[in-house]
Amino acid sequence: MGNKVVYEPNQYAKIGFLKTMLVIIKNTIASKELIFQLYKRDFLMQYKKSFLGLGWMIFGPIMGVVSWVLMDSAGVLSPGDVGVPYPVYVLFGTSIWGLFMSFFTSTSQTLQIAAGFIQQVNFHHEALVFKQGLQNLTNFGISLIINIVVMLSFGVMPTGFIVLVPLFIIPIFFLAACAGLMVSILSTLTSDVSRIASFFLSLLMFITPVIYDSSEKVVWLQQCNLYNPLTYLITAPRDLILTGTMSNPFYYIVSIVMAILLFMVALRFFYISEKKVIEKMI
């Protein structure tokens, strides 16, 4: 016989901040098999009704490479001197940016992707957050391998920092999931939030030096880059892997700490609000 469970009004809001984190960790560990099953359901099944099937996992990133190489060779891009061949530079930047965006997009759909069964079965919804993360990591892993192949074909050898990629990814996931979880909760209540969020994210790419080098741009853009934590979370790993150097280690560490704290705040918000929100999904 299992333990006694009690349901009361606003009961999750009464749990302290740190205890919430412990409960979430416990629930996530308890849901590891569910995370795998949902991952299998949503990730592998998306290719089931396709002739190319899992081949799309490779063709997608390759098409991205081809388009950047073509644009560069046609001379339509003028990124300035970035120190390495431009396609390599931009591919790394866009891959990491793409990872941030896919983390954001998928976590912003955390409740919505389970709309078919979230009102039918009670399970730990944290599983959905981490399942979404796992799905994106798989995509990123494949595009990373392709990027390394492209690097080598341009005669650029990645530095030893390449082995730290799993660590570089964590703060990016935290920051993206922070925004995504907030949007997931609020966009279930009103669709305005997801529209506003997608508008801001398209702006965000312009103020993050993903496809250009910040130092050669106008002052206001440089200022935007300076106060944007994504600048450091994206450029530091890229520069370390491509050149072995990092221009702003202090800001990078500050950005990591900020991402972790914001993620914890968003996770608690998700945890204490999600049941009240689910009842409005009818």
Place this chain on the structure above:
Amino acid sequence: MSDVLIKVDHLSKKFCRSLKRSMYYGVTDALKTMVGINYSTDTLRPSEFWSLNDISFELRRGESLGIIGLNGSGKSTLLRLLAGIFPPDTGHIEIKGKIGSLIAVGAGFHPHMSGKENVYLNATLLGMNRRQIDEKFNQIIAFSEIENESLEAPVSTYSSGMKVRLGFSIAIHCNTDILLVDEVLSVGDLNFKNKSLRKMSKFRDNANGLIFISHQLEQVRVVCDKLMILDKGRVVYYGTTDEGIQLYEELSQNSRAKSISRIKTDTKYVGIDRAVITHDDIELISTNFFDTNNSIIQEIETNKSLKVNIKFKAHNFIEEIYLSIGVLNDKGDQCIWLMSNDFNKVNFKDIEKGTYSLTVDIENHHLMPGVYYLNYAIRNGKTMELYEKIYTNTVIKVKAKGKQLERGIVHVSETWDLQKTSSI
């Protein structure tokens, strides 16, 4: 509460009728929660209503509780609160033991995944781990009666009955102490329904707890030993199953009679609900049910004589008319259908201009307890042109004499006699 598996204490749940206000309340509540402001959930704000209001009950080990009620009475909301899917707004719920919910069978089924893969997915969602699923897998498949060749096929190729069988089979094998079942046996063949009902009874007999929602009162009677009737979010009955079902039938008949009489006040013609066809030559004046004393009635007991009266005007001469009357139950089934011209039973010829009153005497109506309404049609007997076909809302409520449950389709009076004919 050693033997109590579920204890519900003054439980209430509210929802909002207005979409805009619901959005506003949702966003403000979420933001208050975010910044740590406690807000009260025990009062209603504009446009909110209590979907469940002050519900208290207990479910003990080995008990099964049926919950019935008209649509919108709060049954499924209650089940979602018990399953922990929705949070309460007032009161609290204590649950001792592992709870499994069968609110919708096959929750999370992916259409492109095979039956086998979906068993693992759905059972994991319901709280089983891989080892437990491996152990139960053969039992799940055997109970669901899914054939081996179908097991590897995507569930999108399954019939709705197969999906229900598979989903139900997974849920019933999930090693739970308490099972919540919401109207899931409405699909599927009779054999499987019976097998599932037996399985649920066995589940209850093994000292587990069962809460069962169904509109199929016979299923509730078979499975449940206690019954709760919900009406507009409140408990209106909590007690034995047989007594509760009797009460529920009376309540639902009253509700149907009320809803039909509401239509009456809105209609253009007094006493007429829906005219399918009308004609200038014929004009309906009134329709009524009479008893044997020729008094207008709206209620009658079972096994009584009944008269139907239709008054109409003929505005032109009609050489011959055929008349038909029908008595329909609330589902629209034509329980009585009489035609004047069948085998030349009656011939109404040379209908001059004027007012007419047609009375049809029905000796013992044999109708089951319930609510019935009248329709009628007039046809030109020569040209067969349909002059009028009108579904009236002239209603009659048939009441049982004494205690009587709605079983079968006709009502008969019977006596029972059992005699021993020989010794073995």
